[in-house]
Amino acid sequence: EAQVPFFSLSGSDFVEMFVGVGASRVRDLFKQAREKAPCIIFIDEIDAIGRARGKNVMMSNDERENTLNQLLVEMDGFGTDLGIIILAATNRPDVLDSALLRPGRFDRQITIDRPDLVGREAIFKVHLTPIKTSQKLDIHKLAEQTPGFAGADIANVCNEAALIAARKNKEAVDMSDFQDAIDRVIGGLEKKNKIISPEEKEIIAYHEAGHAICGWFLEHAYPLLKVTIVPRGTAALGYAQYTPKEQYLYNTDQLTDQICMTLGGRASEDIFFGKISTGASNDLQQITKIAYSMVTVYGMNDKVGNISFYDPAQENYFTKPYSEETGKMIDNEVRILIDNAYEKTKALLREKRNEVEILAKELLVKEVLFKSDVEALIGKRPFEEKKILDIEPE
Structure with a gap:
């Protein structure tokens, strides 16, 4: 959408057993980014290198801290350049170093929670579009029966329901198929061969x-x-x-x-x-x-x-x-x-x-x-x- 170069990396890409490799990779990344500016850098699972420093009772990892220090300098040090936007993602924001989150670095934080009832209903409507469903299917009831489900879980339920209906040679997917699919996602496969006294x-x-x-x-x-x-x-x-x-x-x-x-x-x-x-x-x-x-x-x-x-x-x-x-x-x-x-x-x-x-x-x-x-x-x-x-x- 932005029509600019996009660099995508994982936090673990910077972590190596050799001393200095992580900091060197950060420098190389930003050197490439400056050459291609304006551009966007995206670091997934940033908690791999962005954990709070000096709080590990089992001896801090100096190499990881050096990598983090280099990242902090590149993002907001004396020699930084304009034209580079840095994005990152993590599901552990509570363990990140406070210096990483201050203004000038990752100063805008967007929390993406699991969808609520209204959100789940909207996600079901999206994933049910390509599936031939029964006219009696109650999407609101499906949303009520899937509390705590993320978008991927809902997509999985819809896919499982379609497969279950196909195995039964049905014309359309109905509520019973979705019940079975939800059971399968929550509890796993039904063990028909398990012998219980x-x-x-x-x-x-x-x-x-x-x-x-x-x-x-x-x-x-x-x-x-x-x-x-x-x-x-x-x-x-x-x-x-x-x-x-x-x-x-x-x-x-x-x-x-x-x-x-x-x-x-x-x-x-x-x-x-x-x-x-x-x-x-x-x-x-x-x-x-x-x-x-x-x-x-x-x-x-x-x-x-x-x-x-x-x-x-x-x-x-x-x-x-x-x-x-x-x-x-x-x-x-x-x-x-x-x-x-x-x-x-x-x-x-x-x-x-x-x-x-x-x-x-x-x-x-x-x-x-x-x-x-x-x-x-x-x-x-x-x-x-x-x-x-x-x-x-x-």
């Missing part, structure tokens, strides 16, 4: 029913979309899928309900079988992460107080920014938080024991239950779901 299948059914019931009867949990005990991918033996709200702020009650909902599977196994399995390992990782964030990042604990030990670059892996005594207190408060949530979850599932059994038995028969099926079995969710306002893009 009846006892294991029953445990999985009660585990997933526990998640579903907690999500159904906890006010701040995400609304259930579907629950399945069909094994997918390398590890998932079943999963419950929800429709997270487009939300940017969370309070203590909401995060606690998220922990309870995630613990629903483990609590259900404990109540109905009197023993627990390894099936909840991923759930435990999630709740541990949430609980530690509540205590150490968001200041949501009375004992630790309004203190945040947020470390986005994870530079304090070996040296924590708090004392050993504070570390013990944090561990203890996290354990108390999770234990209280677990007791709350078990109390809810004991109260709704009948509903858990109804869902688990139906899952063993049908293997997949959608929101409408759950409503038919145990009634509507007692909490009104807040609808997201549709805002037309300008």
Whole structure:
């Protein structure tokens, strides 16, 4: 578009084992650019050479720092020339050196987030243009069912849906094909040849029913979309899928309900079988992460107080920014938080024991239950779901 020479490089192109090579390549690049000026230089994954200097506890990489220093000089030193525009991209802006981001260097920063509901709907419309789809296809519903999906994920879903419809010799791609495609992108391929014993299948059914019931009867949990005990991918033996709200702020009650909902599977196994399995390992990782964030990042604990030990670059892996005594207190408060949530979850599932059994038995028969099926079995969710306002893009 600009009708000028375009130099495209990766940050790792400057990194070598030989001393001085990185800085030399930066000088050569800018020498070529001055000869071809006006021109544009684009450096992808700039965090490979642009990391903050002098913060690495395992001895700083002098060669990388020399490369960065040379880049800083070329961009805004005494001998710089006009006519060269420098662009760069990274998905780790938090680890970049502050000198790289000051005015005169990369002074204009554009953040590209994952698309929201309106954005996903617009992206679906673009990727569905070459595909023959059913007239009953609800694009808005597809956007609702793909929270957190980037543009590439949506393109992948559309491609998978078209392939699934083609295998079935359909005239057009319909909603069921998109459901299968979303499942495949989220959970991986369906493992039809995986042999699961009846006892294991029953445990999985009660585990997933526990998640579903907690999500159904906890006010701040995400609304259930579907629950399945069909094994997918390398590890998932079943999963419950929800429709997270487009939300940017969370309070203590909401995060606690998220922990309870995630613990629903483990609590259900404990109540109905009197023993627990390894099936909840991923759930435990999630709740541990949430609980530690509540205590150490968001200041949501009375004992630790309004203190945040947020470390986005994870530079304090070996040296924590708090004392050993504070570390013990944090561990203890996290354990108390999770234990209280677990007791709350078990109390809810004991109260709704009948509903858990109804869902688990139906899952063993049908293997997949959608929101409408759950409503038919145990009634509507007692909490009104807040609808997201549709805002037309300008």
